[in-house]
Amino acid sequence: MIPHLWNDLEGTFFPESALDYMPESRLREVQLQRLKAVTALTYEKVKLFRERMDAKGLKPADVTTLADVSKLPFMVKTDLRDTYPYGLFAVPMSDVVRLHASSGTTGKPIVVGYTAQDMEVWKQVIMRTLYAAGYSRGDIVQNMYGYGLFTGGLGLHGGLEGIGATVIPISGGNSERQIMVMKDFGVTAICGTPSYFIHLIETAQKMGIDFRRDLKVKRGVFGAEPWTDEMRKYIESASGVKAFDIYGLSEIIGPGVGAECECQDGLHIFEDHFLAEIVDTKTLEPVPDGTEGELVITTLSKQAMPVIRYRTRDITAFETSRCGCGRTCRRIRRISRRSDDMFIIRGVNVFPSQIETALLKTESSLPHYLIVLTRKGGLDQMEVRVEITGEMLTDNVGAMEQLQKRFGKSIEQITGLHAAITLAQPGTIPRSEGKAKRLLDQRNLTN
Ligand SMILES: [Zn+2]
Secondary structure, three states, X not given: OOOOHHHOOOOXXXXXXXXXXXXXXXXXHHHHHHHHHHHHHHHHHOHHHHHHHHHOOOOHHHOOOHHHHHHOOOEOHHHHHHOOOOOOOOOOHHHOOEEEEEOOOOOOOEEEEEOHXXXXXXXXXXXXXXXXXXXXXXXXXXXXXXOOOOHHHHHHHHHHHHOOOEEEOOOOOOHHHHHHHHHHOOOOEEEEOHHHHHHHHHXXXXXXXXXXXXXOOOEEEEOOOOOOHHHHHHHHHHHOOEEEEEEEEOOOOEEEEEEEOOOOOOEEEOOOOEEEEEEOOOOOOEOOOOOOEEEEEEEXXXXXXXXXXXXXXXXXXXXXXXXXXXXXXXXXXXXXXXXXXXXXEOOEEEOHHHHHHHHHHOOXXXXXXXXXXXXXXXXXXXXXXXXXXXXXXXXXXXHHHHHHHHHHHHHHHHHOOOOEEEEEOOOOOOOOOOOOOOEEEOOOOOO
16 A cells, blocks of 8 residues: 655645645655555556566566656556456555546546545645645635536545635536626636636627626636647636646546646646656657657556556656746646647648647637648648637628638648638637537548
């Protein structure tokens, strides 16, 4: 069993965020002690990991330094599918107090489990996230993440109660009611996906409600989908709500693996619970700090479903400078790209976030867009449907053509690719109540 190491930290139990400022040498000691423990536990209890270690001729005792983590075998998402539902669990089901699942795009979901101690860790990392974003007791928080099997809603919920905030567990959807609650309940802070919040900004406008004048919402923690700095600027200028990024994934714990502080300059990883590496996407060898690669995470204190060297598919880099906030936990650059979201068109790798950046750099567009891929005469075609604002709508055909050209040029500058631009009427691109759908790949249906 992994010991309750966070109790040992010179009695530092509250506020939980004190752990973010642990002296770095002590932090590395804690990481190494936990890495050894989690490697031994997983080797003993999880067949898949033990077989892979044995195949490499490795034993848990071969981990003597933190750098030794790079000897250990990787885990990937299909491992969770292949062992569905409980094959990676390291404790008996009687010790599992919570199950969550994430919907896969195909077939069975992946299932994750938590012991009572895992739930406590989860609560604490969310509390640290919320403190870092300036939330406190006295805040009235509208939690718009989906409740249920998805880790977002209940994950944030636990931490919000932990800091003593007043939680409104509203979940996503019913946008006009969301705005009514925000106004009538005196909401001061929110949590949710950034794309849904942008939809709410428009909903408020339609209802004649001005965020700055009529609402008290000052800050928001946004995540569960990659988003860009341009999107943050849009949210902050359109609503006056200071927007903080949170990072996590169900396979690791859910939200709360890392979070932005008041500096909004990269996400601090809660390194006492999660050991982060960044590896080259092709060679899978560690890259130097500051270089982009795939984020790989080892859970250091998870009991029910420890994961060793989990390949997240998220592309980022370690920040090389110290953060102005004084936290000692290392930061990663905010993730705007998942290698899963990448599409290849005419041999060029493109991420939806690049299209988003191009569109938001061109004035007059809202961050509502859809990328449609088709094939014509064997050649890939990219169409980008961009929704424009009501004020932009004009009978002047020339002006609309100019706007199309500006969008097309901006996309070409960033991706090097030609895209056919279709201007869509306000409100016609489907809104999502959770994660936004940005890509429609119809290349198998066309030719
Ligand atoms: Zn910081």
